[in-house]
Amino acid sequence: MKEIILQGQEQRMRAAVFEDGELIEVHEEEGEFSHLVGNIYRGRVENVLPGMQAAFVDIGLEKNAFLYVADAMPPRFADEVKLTSNHLPRVEQVLKPRQELLVQITKEPVGTKGARITTNITIPGRYTVLMPNTDYIGVSRRITDEEERSRLRERAKSICPQGMGVIIRTLAEKIEGNELGEDLEALVELWSLINEKVPHVSVPGLVHEDVDLLARMLREWIDGKVETITVNQPVVAEGLRNALRKLDHPATNHVHLISKDNLFADYGVDEGIRKALRPKVWLKSGGYLVIQQTEALTVIDVNTGKYVGQSSLEHTVLHTNCEAAVEIAHQLRLRNFGGIIIIDFIDMILEEDQKQVLATLENACVKDKIKCQIMGLTKLGLVEMTRKKVGQTLEVRYSKQCPKCDGTGRV
Incomplete structure (x- = not known):
């Protein structure tokens, strides 16, 4: 069961998502934390950096945006020359200083880093995503039934305009009516309006702003599991x-x-946010996690704490680690941590226990709409995983660095 709480105050709108009574996501739209991913801009290349295979592009934000060479190439060109990650053209062959581009933000600015952008525009709807610059047809990986995937792929081919591409989203699963065609038709019309607007926008400048928080909620979060909205x-x-x-x-x-x-x-959202800003997270059994984020990665340590178990040391360790795995997936969503994540579970001797903990972590991450990838155990017994960076973390949105200790937490 999912429940959504929407709180509006003056010009600020905030949303909290609960799953089975537990706070899992917090979103807000105000000032510098307004949603930028999906916005389309006319930009101008400021610096081409051969040593980084990238360029900085002025799109009118405080910091120049970062454009990697692979994100600057037309998909059709990439397909024709069958490029691989080890055989990309030089960035200076693709981009030139002062060159004007139509780009879209794919990652929000984080800390000292500017936004990441691409020239391969996508226009998302509720059931489909239009890709106007490529003829690729795709189906969400979260739809696992092969028969349903084939049906949706054939449906996508029949409704997709010639020369364009489309991805069928997870919410389209089992949709039989005209909803897919109507959804895609609206996106094609929107793209036409965007194209008409482009010549009238100065460089750098905003061409198209993605939908607001309420519309994004209808598009992204309201699935069949949502039962109540307050x-x-x-x-x-x-x-x-x-x-x-x-x-x-x-x-x-x-x-x-x-x-x-x-x-x-009233719904405990503010208290849930305060708890999520603390490094220590208590588990119901009495064990606890310690979560620390650095610039390069997030480190999570699992401890038995007050939990002493009942039957054996192996059972105590397994129970704590499995409980921790579920809570770690929850904390990553709530805190919106992304990038490299290293987890130090309590050492397990039995290989079947290790497999069970990894399976528990994988199953808990399935609920996360943001892509997670679990790499397995290292030789030191650490679990490596990644989670795609999307937007600002909860810590950035709700706290600031202490001017006395410069963020160390120690005096």
């Missing part, structure tokens, strides 16, 4: 009911209005 603004509640009615979603009659200024406090 909001504190009458206009928002009525708008959601109308939108859900068009989607024929069962939550249409479960949009509840509670006229309170701070729903987040």
Whole structure:
């Protein structure tokens, strides 16, 4: 069961997502933390860096955006020459200083780093993603039934405009009606409007801004598991009911209005955020995690803490590690950590115990819409995994570095 809490205050909109009564995601839209991924800009190449196979592009933000050579090549050209990651053209052959480009943000600015961009534009809808510059047809990897994948692929081929590409999203699974065609048709129309607007936008400048928090919620988060949506603004509640009615979603009659200024406090969201900003996370058994983020990676240590078990040391360790694996997947989503993640589980002697813990971690990460990849155990017994970086972390959004200790936490 999923529940969404929407709290609006003045010009700020915040959303919290609960899964089985547990806070799993927090989103907000205000000022510098407004959503940038998906925005399309006219940009100008400022610096071409042969040593990095990349360029910095001015798109009108505070910091220049980063464009890697692979993200600057037309997909059709890449297919024709059958390029591999070890055989890319030199960046100076693809990009020139002062060159003007139409680009899209794929990663938000983080810390001192500017946004990452691509010239391969994508326009996402609820059921499909339009790729106007390539003729690729794809189906979400989360749809695992081969018969359903084949059906959706054939459907995509029949509705996709010539010379364009489309990816079928997870929400399209089992959709039989005209929803896919209507969704893609709306995206093609939007792309046409964007193209018409491009010549009238100065360089650098914003051409197209991705949808706001509410529309993104309807597009990205409201799936069949969402049962209840609670909001504190009458206009928002009525708008959601109308939108859900068009989607024929069962939550249409479960949009509840509670006229309170701070729903987040009543539902424990604010307290959940405070806990997620602490390095120590207690497990129900009495064990605990210690989570530390560095610039390069995130390190997680698992400890038995107060838990002493009942039958044997092996059982105590296995129980703690499995419980920790589930909580680690939850914390990564809530804190929105990305990049390289190293986990130091309690040492396990039996190989079957190691496999069970890894399987538990993999199963817990399946719920995460952001791509996770678990690499397995190293020779030192550490678990290596990655999670795609998307947006700012909870720590960046809700805290700032201490001016006295410069972030060390020690005086």
